[in-house]
Amino acid sequence: MTLPLAFLACTGKDTKPGGNVATPTATPAQTPSTSRLMIDAERAFEHVRKQVEFGPRPAGSAELARTREYLVSELKSYGLNVTLDEWQATTPVGERRMANVTAELPGESGDLILLTSHYDTKLFKEFRFVGANDGASSTGTLLEMARAMAGAGQKPRFTYRFIFFDGEEAFCEEWEECRNPDGPDNTYGSRRYVQQLREKKELERVRAMICLDMIGYKNLRLGRDEDMSTRWLIDEVWQTAQDLGYGNQFVDEIEGVGGDDHEPFLKAGIEALDIIQLSTYEYWHKPEDTLDKISPQSLKIVGDVVLASLPRIEQRLLAKSARPAS
Ligand SMILES: [Zn+2]
Numbered sequence: 001m002t003l004p005l006a007f008l009a010c011t012g013k014d015t016k017p018g019g020n021v022a023t024p025t026a027t028p029a030q031t032p033s034t035s036r037l038m039i040d041a042e043r044a045f046e047h048v049r050k051q052v053e054f055g056p057r058p059a060g061s062a063e064l065a066r067t068r069e070y071l072v073s074e075l076k077s078y079g080l081n082v083t084l085d086e087w088q089a090t091t092p093v094g095e096r097r098m099a100n101v102t103a104e105l106p107g108e109s110g111d112l113i114l115l116t117s118h119y120d121t122k123l124f125k126e127f128r129f130v131g132a133n134d135g136a137s138s139t140g141t142l143l144e145m146a147r148a149m150a151g152a153g154q155k156p157r158f159t160y161r162f163i164f165f166d167g168e169e170a171f172c173e174e175w176e177e178c179r180n181p182d183g184p185d186n187t188y189g190s191r192r193y194v195q196q197l198r199e200k201k202e203l204e205r206v207r208a209m210i211c212l213d214m215i216g217y218k219n220l221r222l223g224r225d226e227d228m229s230t231r232w233l234i235d236e237v238w239q240t241a242q243d244l245g246y247g248n249q250f251v252d253e254i255e256g257v258g259g260d261d262h263e264p265f266l267k268a269g270i271e272a273l274d275i276i277q278l279s280t281y282e283y284w285h286k287p288e289d290t291l292d293k294i295s296p297q298s299l300k301i302v303g304d305v306v307l308a309s310l311p312r313i314e315q316r317l318l319a320k321s322a323r324p325a326s
Pocket residue numbers: 001122134169285
């Protein structure tokens with residue numbers, strides 16, 4: 001994603017109120033502990049550690065291929081149907097092999113809710129970039145969400161897809177610096193995914209898309225992407241966070257994103273939400289985006305909030321929908 005210029009001036013030092021630790025200060029207000037799905041913080045963190053251990057993971061690299069094998073084997077071990085979509089992408093640095101990984105959890109309805117993360121890291125030649133937050137945090141959390149949902153022992157109302165996009169990052173330094181004959185130099189995997197949905201005439205089945213990106217910082221502070229994301233999706237997730245006592249982490253502030261994997265979906269008319277800490281993550285696209293910036297508790301807060309918001313999102317979709325669930 002791109003950092004809007006307005007934020008460049010004001011990132012850096014801790015001027016923001018409550019750049020606080022990702023520990024819930026309030027007691028969770030409404031915790032129906034009987035049925036609420038939750039993720040395991042340590043498992044999620046272990047997935048992040050593992051990815052960082054593989055090294056820098058730009059699209060087309062052997063390190064990303066190893067990461068992909070890891071994702072596929074984990075997802076299969078949860079009993080999910082996993083598909084791999086490989087292709088050759090034309091990029092400003094030449095042809096690159098890319099692959100999206102999708103795991104599907106069938107629901108009562110064939111209508112789809114997509115939960116997504118990019119798993120590539122940005123290519124830097126000047127320094128070693130392992131993307132602990134940018135790439136690994138959301139990917140590890142999404143894996144753990146997939147495990148929790150698959151193990152719930154009960155068919156969800158909607159069919160869920162856990163999608164791990166390749167090639168989110170631009171190869172050129174800036175997000176919109178370069179273009180290719182077939183499109184921008186970013187969001188390669190998500191644009192391809194939308195194109196395939198269109199070709200298969202499946203766009204209509206997709207009812208909502210949630211994109212996780214940079215959600216593991218120990219000083220977790222997630223603002224609302226109001227410029228692009230669908231308003232009611234933001235509201236449901238942020239309200240859920242409030243209800244669970246995470247109002248200090250899901251804050252009532254605007255987060256500028258500029259572009260991310262949700263954009264191609266929005267352009268195709270799909271309601272979509274990006275959950276991202278960009279403007280207050282000072283190590284974004286820096287060599288210091290390393291494992292020590294990540295807190296297992298932050299991963300858990302985001303995973304738990306999104307899982308807890310899904311029933312509410314489903315309710316909204318069911319209420320909106322005049323057409324019978326297919
Ligand atoms: Zn990035």
